[in-house]
Amino acid sequence: MTDEPRIPDDDLPEQMRVRSSKRADMLEAGQDPYPVEVARTHSLKAVREAHPDLEPGAETGETVTVVGRVLFLRNTGKLCFAKLVEGDGTELQAMLSLAKVGEEELARWKAQVDRGDHVQVTGEVVASKRGELSVMADSWQMAAKAIRPLPNAHGDLSEETRVRQRYVDLILRPQAREMVRARSTVLRTLRRQFEDRGYTEVETPMLQLLHGGATARPFVTHTNALDADLYLRIAPELFLKRAVVGGIERVFEINRVFRNEGIDSTHSPEFAMLEAYQAYATYDDMAILTRELIQECVRAVFGSTIVRHSDGSEHDLGGEWRSVTLHESVSEAVGESVTPDTSAEELRKIAATHEVALKDSWSAGEIVLELFEKLVEHTLQAPTFVRDYPVEVRPLTRQHRDDPRLAEAWDLVVFGHELATAYSELVDPVEQRARLQAQSLLAAKGDPEAMQLDEDFLRAMEYGMPPTGGMGMGVDRLLMTLTGTGIRETILFPLVRQES
């Protein structure tokens, strides 16, 4: 190697200049730093599995060709070590000795290979004197030259770098790779569970002329063909119900929904939503379904019903889960009986005792919900179905069969956060119309979160929707629950502000 830089000095940091000039040196010497095809006979994992416990210094006589990214380099005078890593995180050491590859090839290795490069090594499977399984090279070749230095492998990457440069996070942090696999496992498991239960997966419109099915602020876009504004969906609900009307009696969808709201460690503007509807089922049936789905996901990811969080804590999500009514849970927390008969006046006294601030306009039901959210929800660590909400806080849900002041709805709370929700769906088209009209009046008054009146949805309901149980669960929330991390950890490439 000469001292002359092959690339003119520009604004590149020193280490990129060095690597770039190594690339140029290779090209000049007729060696391809990016060969189109690189042979390999064994994955690193295959070599490891074939030789689980070689004695230190062992020689197998078996020759393999492996490829991998260089994670560490330790070069001594006549013997070089490199720790190679492949996509699943399997590591294997490559060794290059003067005796095996010769002076020229050893020198070329030292001159050309940097940490972060992909290399191909052909040689005998051996164990080093310290017992490290290795490939003792007869020959080597650059598989892909990296010109940007890999960050320090020992300190933690900053939160920002992890999110903005997820590829680096994936290279360096096994937990980042595990999260990608856990997500894939969860999606696969959910789909398999639904398939086993006779469900049909459908895809409903993401671009909608009317937004509905939830109360949230939508993203707005425009179609030139129709010269009309379109909304990115905030929920698939109204289309899935149309499918149920049409006779798809067990139907689910797992896909993205979009909400034009805050972005923080628990909220992403786009996230994966699971919704499932089952004709002739109730919210009780959906509770069983939801518990089984989640428990299967835990088993698929962790091999048992015990979830392990990134902080090392373990929590058993197995067995039956607790179920309480909203009023029971609030009664427990405040130490006195709260029922649907408790007046707003009495509830206000209780709230004052527990220093929960209320709005003057709130009804008894709204106050009970506020007491729950402020005093109870964060205390519910073990999975708990909280059920039978006042109708005024679940305006689109069927009335409770035993008490018309309540709605047949539950929220599943795990580790202090809502994970899933379900209803015995409202299927009376006249009642449905009345409630949607009330919502559309709010929208007309400028509430951007209120639902618009979807006449086509109402028309479908008028043809007769069977009694139906419906369930919704955030897939990202499920991942957060399983792993004990924030939402941006569970999303591979979360939205981040443009770098300046």
Next chain:
RNA sequence: GGGCCCCUAGCUCAAUCGGCAGAGCAGCGGACUUUUAAUCCGCGGGUUCAGGGUUCGAUCCCCUGGGGGCCCA
């Protein structure tokens, strides 16, 4: 939307009261045939996020803007 904290070498971070901008890893040159964050000797590497202000002097204090994090609503 409100409050607090952060932005310095490729990465992670120091820099006392406002007084020559540093360390570890990484890099470069040299030594080393069994390393495990190798070791030893030597060397280089900076628009201290950007712009403005105060000051003899600003990484540090003030203002504006950008980016990130945490808490609250």
